[in-house]
Each structure stands twice: as structure tokens, then as C-alpha cells.
Amino acid sequence: MTTSESTRTVNIAEKLAGFTEQWAPRRIARVNDYEVKIAKLQGEFVWHTHEDTDELFLVVSGTLTIRLRAGDVVLNPGEIYVVPRGVEHCPQADEEAAILLFEPTGTANTGAQGGDRTREPVDA
Template identity: 85%
Template sequence: MTPNTPVNIAQKLSAFDERWAPRRIARVNDYEVKAAKLQGEFVWHTHEDTDELFLVISGTLTIRLRDGDVVLEPGELYVVPRGVEHCPAADEEAAILLFEPTGTVNTGTAGGERTREPVDA
């Protein structure tokens, strides 16, 4: 993250293959912009204190909610409101951007083996 240098999202995504391991690609005030590759089903979890924005770059992302699924195609975004239990899933690989406050744990209140600290891409 160098001043006066644009972030190339495709380049950042091509730099890693690991799934469900967000990479920090930018900061906006107290928020982080994270790139991630997803495939399969994540864990059901909640972020009690923050909303979470998902923006699909490629593939299809389904955000499972207890009252129905939200299906996102490339160029679409969805904000999961704080306190709403959700479970992201992708049958085939999907590339996404996440916008969330610095320090937000990817597994929210669920914790577990999929918990990852974001690293810079």
C-alpha cells in the first residue's frame, strides 16, 4: 500500500491461491479492504458490532441467511447487517472484496480453525 499507487485488484488476486484467507489490499480510515478467494462453504457466524460488505469480482457467491439466501454475481454487492447470522458459500471459486472495520475477525463469534488474521497482499 504505497501512496500515489493505484491498487490493481486482479493483480492482487493473482498473487495467492489460498481460499478463505483474506488479504488486505487497502485501508480507508478505520476500515480495511480485503481480497479473498472462496470455494465451498464457510462457517455460520455473526459480527455483533459491524456490518460486512461483500463485493463479487468473479464467480458466484451465495450468502446463506436463516431467512433465505442472497446470490451475488460479478459486480454485485450485499451488506450483511450487524448481528445477522450468515454463511458465505461458493460452489465454484469466487473472488470477492470485503469492506469491514480494522480488526474484524473473519469467523466473527464462531471462531474455529478457519479464523485467519488478514495479511497484506
């Protein structure tokens, strides 16, 4: 690691201001074998699971509802929720929300579901 990499900071608000596409994760950092991603969401995503990993959601702005078969979880700015591995879920935001995700490298945003909403994260 170079000195510049070890002292680099990431401004989440600046990174979020750099794109408008929804449901398309942007990678902003790596931590060991994990990626820290941001995304903008509006509307309903697809029901899906991640069989091999938990998924951490942190709401930066807006309100995010994580629909679960057992009942919905509503998150406001500054709140986190961890969807346990293997639990089917469907993120939904009535108005645009910005989130931060923490997932193992290579985790598909649509889990095992796949489909036309699957996106590989790109660097922000």
C-alpha cells in the same frame, strides 16, 4: 502520507493472481479505521455473526451465495450485499469466487464463531 503512497493504485486482478489459498483474506488497502480485503472462496464457510459491524461483500468473479436464516442472497460479479450487524450468515461458493470485503480493522473473518477457519488478514 508520502507522495508515493498518495498516488499508489491497487490492481485487484493482480493482487488476486498473487495467491491461491482459499478463505484467507488479504488486505489491499486501508480507509480510515477500515480494511479493504480480497479473498478467494470455494465451498461452504461457517455460520457466524459480526455483532458490532456490518459486512460488505463485493463479488469480483464467480458466484457467491450468502446463506441467511431468512433466505439466500446470490451475488454475481459486480454485485454487492451488506450483511447487517448481528445477522447470522454463511458464505458459500460452489465454484471458486473472488470477493472484496470492507470491514473495520480487527474484524475476525469468523466473527464470534472462531474456530480453525479464523484467519488474520495479511497484506497482499
